[in-house]
Amino acid sequence: MAALLDELPRFFSYYNVIFLAQAFAYTAGLSLVGCGLGFVAGFGLAVLRQERVMRFAPVRILALLYVELFRRIPFLVLLMVVFFGFQLAGADVPMFVVAATTVALSAAAFSAENVRAGLEAVHRNQWDAAETLNMGGLRALRLVVLPQAWRIIIPPSMTYAVGLVKATSIASQIGVAELTFAAKILNQKGFSPALCFGTILVLYFVLCWSLNRFAAHLEVRLAPSRSR
Amino acid sequence: MGYTLQYGQVTPYLGYLAGGAWLALQIAAVAFLIGWAIGLVCASVLHYGPRPARWLVRAYVTFFLNTPLLVQIFFIYFALPDYGILIGSVEAVILGMSLNAGAYMAEIQRAGFASIRRAEIEAAETLGFSRLQQIRYVILPHIAKVLYPPLSNQYIILTMTTSVAAIFGVEELTGRAYNINAQTFRSLEIFSIAAVYYVVLTVIASAVLYAIGRFLFRIKGKVF
Numbered sequence: 001m002a003a004l005l006d007e008l009p010r011f012f013s014y015y016n017v018i019f020l021a022q023a024f025a026y027t028a029g030l031s032l033v034g035c036g037l038g039f040v041a042g043f044g045l046a047v048l049r050q051e052r053v054m055r056f057a058p059v060r061i062l063a064l065l066y067v068e069l070f071r072r073i074p075f076l077v078l079l080m081v082v083f084f085g086f087q088l089a090g091a092d093v094p095m096f097v098v099a100a101t102t103v104a105l106s107a108a109a110f111s112a113e114n115v116r117a118g119l120e121a122v123h124r125n126q127w128d129a130a131e132t133l134n135m136g137g138l139r140a141l142r143l144v145v146l147p148q149a150w151r152i153i154i155p156p157s158m159t160y161a162v163g164l165v166k167a168t169s170i171a172s173q174i175g176v177a178e179l180t181f182a183a184k185i186l187n188q189k190g191f192s193p194a195l196c197f198g199t200i201l202v203l204y205f206v207l208c209w210s211l212n213r214f215a216a217h218l219e220v221r222l223a224p225s226r227s228r
Numbered sequence: 229m230g231y232t233l234q235y236g237q238v239t240p241y242l243g244y245l246a247g248g249a250w251l252a253l254q255i256a257a258v259a260f261l262i263g264w265a266i267g268l269v270c271a272s273v274l275h276y277g278p279r280p281a282r283w284l285v286r287a288y289v290t291f292f293l294n295t296p297l298l299v300q301i302f303f304i305y306f307a308l309p310d311y312g313i314l315i316g317s318v319e320a321v322i323l324g325m326s327l328n329a330g331a332y333m334a335e336i337q338r339a340g341f342a343s344i345r346r347a348e349i350e351a352a353e354t355l356g357f358s359r360l361q362q363i364r365y366v367i368l369p370h371i372a373k374v375l376y377p378p379l380s381n382q383y384i385i386l387t388m389t390t391s392v393a394a395i396f397g398v399e400e401l402t403g404r405a406y407n408i409n410a411q412t413f414r415s416l417e418i419f420s421i422a423a424v425y426y427v428v429l430t431v432i433a434s435a436v437l438y439a440i441g442r443f444l445f446r447i448k449g450k451v452f
Contacts, residue, residue: 072430073423074391077402081423084415088231162294169296173395180299193306201295201303208294 004195011195016186023182024203030178031165034100038107038164039157045108046115052127053137063112070109075167078102083174099171099178103164110160118153119145151222158215162208169204179203231416238417241408248404249425252390253433255322255400259390260383262326267333274334275341285334292331298392300324305396317396329386333379340375373445380437384430391426401425 048054048063070078079102086093086101122145130140172180183196273285292300301324305317315323344367352366394402405422409415 069427072388072427074388074402074426076391076394077405077419077423077426080405080419081416084419088416090231166296169298170392170395172298180296180302183299183302187306192310193303194310197299197303197307201299204295204299205291209290212294 004192007192007195011186011191011199019186020179020182020199020203023177023179023200024207026176027165027168027178027204028207030096030099030103030168030171030176031161034103034168035107035111035161035164037100037104039111041104041108042111042113043115045112046119047141049112049116050119050137050141052131053141055137067109067112070105071113073106075102075106075170076173078106079170079174095174095176098174099168099176102171103168106167107160107164110163111157114156114160115149115153117156118149121152122148154222155215155219158211158218162211162215165208165211166204233417234414235417235421237412237414238408238421241404241412241418242421245401245404245408245422245425248399248401249429251398252387252393252400252402253429255318255325255390255393255398256383256386259322259325259329260386262322263329263333263382263386264379266326266330267335267337270330270334271337271341274338289331289334292328293335297324297328297389298395300328301392301396318393318398321390321393321396321398325386325389325392328389329382332382336378336382337375339378340371343374344370376441376445380434380441383437384433387430387433388426401429 045063045067049060049067051060054060054063073081079099082102082105083098086098119141126144126148127140130144135143168178169180171178172184175181179200183200187193187196270285270289273281274289277285301321304315304324305320308315348366348370349362352362357365390400391402393400394406397403399407401422405418408418412418
């Protein structure tokens with residue numbers, strides 16, 4: 001313990017702090033871009049699964065298949081598939097793109113489920129009523145269902161986003177300069193592992209905990225009133 | 229471009245990969261059982277324990293829920309040896325996964341405890357049930373039915389999580405995929421096959437857990 005304390009000033013030197021701050025920003029950015037793209041894609045998938053919007057059954061089944069498959073592939077394996085997929089396709093892309101694509105592919109599957117749950121929480125009569133008013137599927141979705149569903153969709157999606165922030169730590173395996181990778185580098189520079197990994201555990205905690213608090217706050221704030 | 233997928237080169241390794249899947253299932257099962265026990269103790273403390281103990285458990289749960297499993301295992305595997313605690317890679321992975329799953333399952337089971345209504349206990353008391361009988365005939369059946377779906381979901385998640393063990397050199401499904409990749413260089417082929425293995429593994433596990441839930445607790449809803 002005393003040795004750890006001795007090491008502290010050396011560990012939190014100017015350059016190391018900047019290095020860690022950059023890695024923190026990288027993790028946050030990777031999560032934001034990945035989750036953002038994934039949520040948009042997942043939203044599309046969930047909409048495609050709605051019978052009222054997509055009348056053509058094969059597309060609905062394809063969307064379902066995507067969700068069921070990608071929810072069952074571990075992040076690490078998906079990362080490897082995307083990594084080698086890009087490589088073998090001859091696309092010379094930055095590692096950030098590889099990592100963000102993986103996060104997005106995985107986020108799409110999970111958020112599709114959240115969005116679907118939200119859409120299905122809106123009573124069927126609402127769709128029927130919209131149809132009676134001669135609204136098409138997409139119009140009913142936009143004007144009738146979504147205004148009621150988004151309150152149910154957002155809080156669990158935030159919780160899943162936290163899960164993905166944690167999953168980005170696995171992206172250190174392909175060498176993107178996010179927090180876990182930064183800790184490994186500092187560790188290899190000779191700083192004690194307890195300090196390196198302990199520090200990033202705290203940093204991850206700060207990020208995820210505040211996001212989770214925000215999600216909990218939204219859940220209370222957005223809770224749909226039950227009185228009709 | 230110009231790359232052709234050659235699955236023929238990796239087919240001799242399918243059995244080897246299946247062995248890895250078996251190891252993954254074992255790791256998941258052990259981590260699940262330990263995590264479940266941790267979760268049960270923590271949930272009991274959260275619900276019935278004295279205040280300082282509750283704070284401690286809450287701190288543990290909050291910390292483990294908000295940090296990545298990979299970094300937790302890194303800490304266990306690399307930092308603990310500095311303090312004289314030497315553990316192998318499989319043990320470190322299982323320990324990390326158990327502690328992590330324990331935090332999740334504490335939350336799940338706390339919700340289960342909270343779902344028992346006072347009126348139920350009072351009704352049992354009115355019928356002259358002893359404390360043990362209350363637990364056996366009222367509390368347990370109720371809790372089991374409420375907890376079964378989220379806990380089986382947790383098992384499926386743990387099965388996928390075992391892939392992290394590959395990073396620590398454990399030769400489970402993903403670890404063996406790494407090995408085969410190193411031997412054949414058919415990277416995309418082998419990792420896509422590994423992905424299919426995980427899908428099949430979790431689909432089978434889901435189906436079995438669903439059947440058990442249906443049979444034991446008459447749960448009709450979807451499990452995972």
